[in-house]
Amino acid sequence: MGTQNIRQGWLAERQLAPRWNVWASGLLNLVVLAVTAMVVWWIFFSNGGPLKLYTPLLGFSLVIWVLLVIIWQTEYFDYWPLKRPYLDAAHPLQKGGILTGIALGVYFVFIFGIMFYIIGRYGITYFNWNSLTQYGELGQDVMSTRETTSWAFICLSVPFLWLTTVLMVGGDKTAWPDSLQPGQGLANWLLMGLLSVPLYLVFFHPHIGSMFYPAQVYAAVPPWWKEIAGTNSAEYGLGILFCSVIVIFITLQLWEGRPWNLVKGQPWKFIAVVVGGLLLGFLFFKIQLAVMDYLWDEAYIGGQNEYNYGWRYSHTVTMGNFILVPAIILGTYFGEAFSRLAPWLRGLTMSVLSVILGLLFAWAYYAWAPVLLGVCEGVSHPSENPSAFLVLLIVLLNIHDAFMDKWPGYRLVAPEDLQR
Amino acid sequence: MQRRTFLKRLATTSAGLALTSGMGAVPRNAYAKRKKQDFGEIKSLKVECISETSWFDNPTLGKDIKAAGGINTNQYDVTYNEENLGGYAALIEVEALDGKKTKYLLDSGWSNDWMDYVFQKSGVDKMLQNKEIDTMVISHDHIDHYFGIESTLKHQPDIKMYFPSTSMKKSFELLKGADFSSTPGCPKNAHPHTGELIVTKPDQLYKLQDGAAVVFFDAPATLQVRGENVMYFKIKDKGYVTVTGCCHPGILTLINYARRNFKDGKKNYGCYGGLHISPFENWDPKMDDIIAGVKQYDMQKIACNHCTGWIWAEKAVKAGLPIVPGTDKFLSYKKVGTLAKANTSNVYTGNGDTVVF
Numbered sequence: 001m002g003t004q005n006i007r008q009g010w011l012a013e014r015q016l017a018p019r020w021n022v023w024a025s026g027l028l029n030l031v032v033l034a035v036t037a038m039v040v041w042w043i044f045f046s047n048g049g050p051l052k053l054y055t056p057l058l059g060f061s062l063v064i065w066v067l068l069v070i071i072w073q074t075e076y077f078d079y080w081p082l083k084r085p086y087l088d089a090a091h092p093l094q095k096g097g098i099l100t101g102i103a104l105g106v107y108f109v110f111i112f113g114i115m116f117y118i119i120g121r122y123g124i125t126y127f128n129w130n131s132l133t134q135y136g137e138l139g140q141d142v143m144s145t146r147e148t149t150s151w152a153f154i155c156l157s158v159p160f161l162w163l164t165t166v167l168m169v170g171g172d173k174t175a176w177p178d179s180l181q182p183g184q185g186l187a188n189w190l191l192m193g194l195l196s197v198p199l200y201l202v203f204f205h206p207h208i209g210s211m212f213y214p215a216q217v218y219a220a221v222p223p224w225w226k227e228i229a230g231t232n233s234a235e236y237g238l239g240i241l242f243c244s245v246i247v248i249f250i251t252l253q254l255w256e257g258r259p260w261n262l263v264k265g266q267p268w269k270f271i272a273v274v275v276g277g278l279l280l281g282f283l284f285f286k287i288q289l290a291v292m293d294y295l296w297d298e299a300y301i302g303g304q305n306e307y308n309y310g311w312r313y314s315h316t317v318t319m320g321n322f323i324l325v326p327a328i329i330l331g332t333y334f335g336e337a338f339s340r341l342a343p344w345l346r347g348l349t350m351s352v353l354s355v356i357l358g359l360l361f362a363w364a365y366y367a368w369a370p371v372l373l374g375v376c377e378g379v380s381h382p383s384e385n386p387s388a389f390l391v392l393l394i395v396l397l398n399i400h401d402a403f404m405d406k407w408p409g410y411r412l413v414a415p416e417d418l419q420r
Numbered sequence: 421m422q423r424r425t426f427l428k429r430l431a432t433t434s435a436g437l438a439l440t441s442g443m444g445a446v447p448r449n450a451y452a453k454r455k456k457q458d459f460g461e462i463k464s465l466k467v468e469c470i471s472e473t474s475w476f477d478n479p480t481l482g483k484d485i486k487a488a489g490g491i492n493t494n495q496y497d498v499t500y501n502e503e504n505l506g507g508y509a510a511l512i513e514v515e516a517l518d519g520k521k522t523k524y525l526l527d528s529g530w531s532n533d534w535m536d537y538v539f540q541k542s543g544v545d546k547m548l549q550n551k552e553i554d555t556m557v558i559s560h561d562h563i564d565h566y567f568g569i570e571s572t573l574k575h576q577p578d579i580k581m582y583f584p585s586t587s588m589k590k591s592f593e594l595l596k597g598a599d600f601s602s603t604p605g606c607p608k609n610a611h612p613h614t615g616e617l618i619v620t621k622p623d624q625l626y627k628l629q630d631g632a633a634v635v636f637f638d639a640p641a642t643l644q645v646r647g648e649n650v651m652y653f654k655i656k657d658k659g660y661v662t663v664t665g666c667c668h669p670g671i672l673t674l675i676n677y678a679r680r681n682f683k684d685g686k687k688n689y690g691c692y693g694g695l696h697i698s699p700f701e702n703w704d705p706k707m708d709d710i711i712a713g714v715k716q717y718d719m720q721k722i723a724c725n726h727c728t729g730w731i732w733a734e735k736a737v738k739a740g741l742p743i744v745p746g747t748d749k750f751l752s753y754k755k756v757g758t759l760a761k762a763n764t765s766n767v768y769t770g771n772g773d774t775v776v777f
């Protein structure tokens with residue numbers, strides 16, 4: 001039983017109960033989330049705030065990596081170095097503060113310490129904007145190099161995110177199940193990292209190699225996908241991989257891991273998640289492109305803004321995130337309201353609701369975000385990337401759920417209470 | 421066609437409908453159904469580059485903009501290094517089918533000091549005074565195309581003018597004589613515009629004369645500017661030529677607009693002006709897409725400068741696009757951009773150069 005518990009992880013074992021009825025608790029949490037998101041956005045990201053990290057790529061690269069670190073902390077490392085008695089007893093605010101602090105610390109060490117300062121200075125120029133300005137000539141000034149480096153970090157995050165997701169869902173931590181933390185987490189993390197690197201090199205490095213003049217053809221092949229994608233931009237691969245992640249996240253939130261958990265035994269489950277996730281993601285990607293073709297007419301090679309193939313591929317990610325956010329909100333804050341429905345009906349109802357809410361959310365964002373968040377007006381504005389705000393919401397939702405037990409709307413139920 | 425019906429059915433779901441409301445930047449009715457417009461033909465077109473050097477040093481402007489809060493700051497809130505400022509303007513001469521010649525002025529640059537100099541050098545000042553220039557088109561109210569409006573209006577305050585409806589409130593005020601010059605690099609205008617003002621709106625064609633028209637595109641740009649007037653000309657036996665300030669809507673948008681909306685729209689002959697691809701000389705694979713996109717169409721003369729980006733023009737030449745080479749005339753001007761000095765490949769139609777279509 002002991003090993004069983006360790007394998008499950010604290011997040012999966014923990015029991016939460018709404019403090020009041022589900023709707024009241026959920027709505028209170030939603031208000032807390034909205035207020036926190038606005039405050040964090042204005043302090044760190046907004047064009048009108050003090051730090052202006054929404055450039056937009058710098059902001060996007062920051063939130064996506066913090067999200068990854070949080071997933072690693074909870075799913076791979078089971079909250080290590082914090083111990084279960086502490087997790088069971090500490091106040092959510094204190095716990096949330098410490099765990100978020102650890103997440104930000106890991107982010108800074110990994111992205112700024114290792115990738116930016118060490119690799120960007122002594123290995124690969126494009127991972128450090130200062131190196132780009134230092135060694136680069138024409139056009140490599142602070143404003144452009146910061147976006148180039150941020151784009152490189154976003155590109156790097158995508159294989160990491162995809163593999164983190166498929167290993168988390170498909171791998172079931174069956175690799176090294178009996179190891180203790182942090183060994184188990186580290187082993188799984190290293191496996192994920194090892195597999196991410198070739199994926200990055202094949203799907204993203206060619207893009208970054210052609211971000212300079214002349215194109216860096218001796219270090220990176222010219223984008224090999226341009227005939228298939230209608231663009232030299234890596235947004236094609238990014239769109240498909242990210243859509244796959246979004247679809248898998250939705251299955252976790254709203255379908256309780258179906259259909260993946262119907263497949264028993266390895267390597268079958270892993271294969272099912274990889275292949276099935278890619279297929280569903282590709283379908284999600286293609287449906288969205290078809291809707292865009294209908295709304296805006298077809299894109300063309302070299303088209304601008306919404307007529308650009310690359311922009312449309314990225315926009316599938318944006319719209320996917322608009323749908324994923326309400327899906328996570330429904331799943332974490334209001335999930336119990338649907339608990340009486342049969343699982344498949346519950347999944348279907350909540351998925352349809354998420355799509356409707358997601359489209360409403362998108363409409364509201366494009367209508368009001370220029371005022372509320374200080375972003376640029378227009379769906380395809382070159383300085384606009386709603387995913388920065390949406391992933392920030394997903395980060396805050398994860399912090400709220402995994403690090404703070406959905407306080408104040410929810411509370412942790414002690415194991416003794418459950419037995420009673 | 422089958423695919424199209426499938427798409428229509430797919431989007432009649434509530435999802436598709438919810439997406440339509442308020443989301444498209446440009447209203448999109450089926451182009452194919454639209455009647456093709458025919459606004460006549462001209463015999464030939466001559467464009468003279470009065471000035472394409474909007475500023476002389478990219479990093480200096482970059483620093484000014486960054487210090488003010490980045491490229492999405494309001495352009496009237498940035499403190500600019502005045503030494504660095506130039507401007508964009510082009511003189512267009514149309515030869516009608518009957519041989520009659522008509523002149524148009526596109527844009528009025530930025531620094532009044534620089535604009536006075538280039539207007540005098542090219543004789544535009546005298547042409548304005550003598551009312552030889554029929555009409556002025558303001559492409560958009562960006563710093564480098566509009567802040568120097570006084571340099572035109574002081575010679576001819578009653579010139580007929582096409583002006584984008586999306587211009588900032590302060591830009592309309594400037595036209596009426598406002599003074600924002602307490603912020604360095606920001607404009608003033610002591611000669612209020614008194615002539616006819618045509619405020620251009622999306623999806624409408626404004627005919628200037630047979631074979632010449634202005635079309636307004638609502639496209640996003642930097643420094644909170646939006647929208648751009650584009651000049652289209654149809655040259656007999658050759659095809660369509662666009663003349664742009666910055667081309668913020670994108671050159672392929674313009675080509676496709678002609679293809680979808682104009683009679684014989686598939687005949688694209690050429691273009692003149694800024695193409696807004698790599699104004700700060702940084703590269704992105706999407707700029708390779710633009711080369712590949714333009715290559716699909718049978719353009720004969722691409723005269724580019726200003727915010728096109730030297731590196732785009734150079735790559736376009738290597739890819740076989742018909743970039744019109746410039747001359748060394750720009751070197752005789754009192755100021756030369758740092759980039760132009762460094763690059764001798766003459767892929768730009770530079771200050772003082774003339775292109776005939």
Ligand SMILES: [Fe+2]
Pocket residue numbers: 560562641666668
């Ligand atoms: Fe412009």
Ligand SMILES: [Fe+2]
Pocket residue numbers: 474508562564565665666694726727
């Ligand atoms: Fe310009």
